[in-house]
Amino acid sequence: MDKKTSVDFSFILASSVHDMKNSVGMLLQTLEAISVDRTPGSSLSDQQLGILGYEASRINSELVQLLALYRMEQQSMPMQIDECNIDEILSEQMARNELMFTSRGITLDYHCDPELYWYVDAELLGGVVNNLLVNAARYCHQTVRLLAKIKGSLLHIAIADDGGGFPQKMLDAPIEPHAGVSFTTGSTNLGLLFATQVAKLHVNGAQQGRLCLSNGGELGGGIVEVLLP
């Protein structure tokens, strides 16, 4: 194949994703401004705003992940692992999604020691947690629990919900780039793929980060655990 004339489609997609992401960012910004300025009797209800905000942030986080996965594949994704306060990273993602949780009447149950420190890439981990929260909000009935603690030599971050849990097929199969996309159920697993890739980039000596899916626990729904060395 002649390299000069062939079009690198993944590059075009990535550039276009980049533009879309910026537009959705502006959209979200405007939405927040509208919801702050809202006066009684305005044409949009809280619930409608909630839906708009939720869908827009879903598109946004999906696009962010697409770009990140693209950069990881191009090996142009710099990692900046440093000692970080985990409570700060998690709180920021909760604050980011506050509108979504309150407008849908979801309780967010949070447990994390304010003095918990670990070695992570704060930006990438923030992206992972954001996406897992948005996902949990989608599948839960009314409660989502986010907790973080150290177990042995690993940082555990768990996001659990009281929904119907993951289908058995997802629990059985490891999350892989080529695992296939189910367009009928609307699940592309992109969020979980992104989370897995980010976890794997966290390495300490011989240990590597990973993702763990299960059902049950106290809330009875799906549980995603991010384990980082």
Added chain:
Amino acid sequence: MSSSGFSDLKALIVDDFDSFRLSVMRMLQEFGFAQVDSAINGRDALRKCKATDYDLVLCDYNLSQGKTGQQVLEEVRLNRLLNESSLYVMISAESSKQIVMAAYDYEPDAYLTKPITAKTLQQRLQRLIAQRQQMLPIYRALDERDLPKAIEACRVFLSGNSRYRNHCQKLLGRLLLEQGDYIGAEGVYREVLDVRELDWAQVGMAIARRGQDDWVGAEQWAEQALKASPLCMKAYDLQVALQRDRQDLHAQQEILQDAVERSPLSIRRQQMLGEVALVNRDIEVAVTAFRRAIKLGEYSCYDDPDTHLNFVRAASVAAISGEEKNPAYHREVAKTLSDFENRFGNSEINKVAVQSVAAVFKSALGDAVGAEKQLSSARKIADDSALEMPLLIKLDWLDCYDNLNQQAEYKKLLDELQQYHQSDQSALELLDRMLDAPTSQQNRRWLAEINRHGIGCYEKRQFDEAINSFIKVSRKFPRHVGVRLNLLQAYTGKLKENGAADLLEKAEQLSAEIERDITAGNESFERYRQLRASLQEVAADIKNGGQRG
């Protein structure tokens, strides 16, 4: 949601989007900031920073006109327009990582990714300001430029248990390096590395080892940092510095080429690459790097007149070899020349410099009349001003005479310069390019080494590597007859093995060039005659269709 922590603070928000700027301004006012100003571009932001001591600057990276957020940051920190304790927060719609990679000297205190909600902004600012307040004694000492006091304050701070420990260790390491206390810095970094391998501490160790002249140790630490984070640009910068210590220009160029490929937005790295490649006479690389550096310099406080002059110098060499015939390229050079005095002022030195490189470019294009006119004008201004002109400008004059084939003038000026700089090794290194054989110790040693390597390869019949070595040397010392003969011999060796037509063309061209420069009395003439005969024999074979078995 007013919060007491912000009530005596002044903030500046910089963004070109009205709606974003207004919504963030309102957020900050609601948080209780005492003063909230806004700016729509970098120039406006810098003007306001000069007039007011802000505690917080929130700046968008992508300001559609003029400077980027990173360029504003560089100017703010370089010219100390903000206090050390003031926060500079970069806002961007993209991942901040690409911006981090372009950073050379200064990095923002924090990044925020759009979209920003009031709650996330408030949380983030509260944390940042709490950290600043806790570490205030350190920043105060830095504002007084009292390094020992700041270091002492760091140590006091670290003796307590704080959530900002990591932040303070990073700062302490940097300050100790700045002060030249390499052993102290190493202590800080070792403490960090004992717990976890973090790239910033590995780079810190590398700098500390380099400071103690342990180049091998420094290289190992830099390599470790790159192994853990292959895109750690600071580790690249350090590797370049180490090769500068070793005076290995080719190794520097290789690392810089790799670095700018990963992070093309750093003007400092592009400038350095251009300079190194120009000395190595790798003109294509030099032209590209200078071109990019000029573009990046448009709004940067790191823009440098030498980058512009060097671009024209590199472009002239490219024009001689006929590599650049595109008219757009000539317009680019013309624009660089015509913008020069506007940009950097019309001091006597600037006038002479810009006219000298203009003369070189004209002479390279074969415009003898224009070149002579420009050159004599430059020399007249230089004489009238009675200022001592930099050697680089005098080398431009030499290049001019050479391109115009004014051998008498060339010889006269060259002798004068050699005489004048006879005990200045770095000046002699610059002059070596003009001579039949280098006279500086550094270049003589380098030439001997690479030449020996090339001959070794030739003897082992590794012709490609031999050709590469001789090309490297002859590029840098184009008048050196011996090396060019070696190259011709290596070409012939390769052709005997595999008679490629394009290689034959190169060999014949080289042979013609040598023939032009060599006279019958030259001690190498007999060797040349034999090589030419040998080449003609191979050429005849190739042209008769068959390759030799």
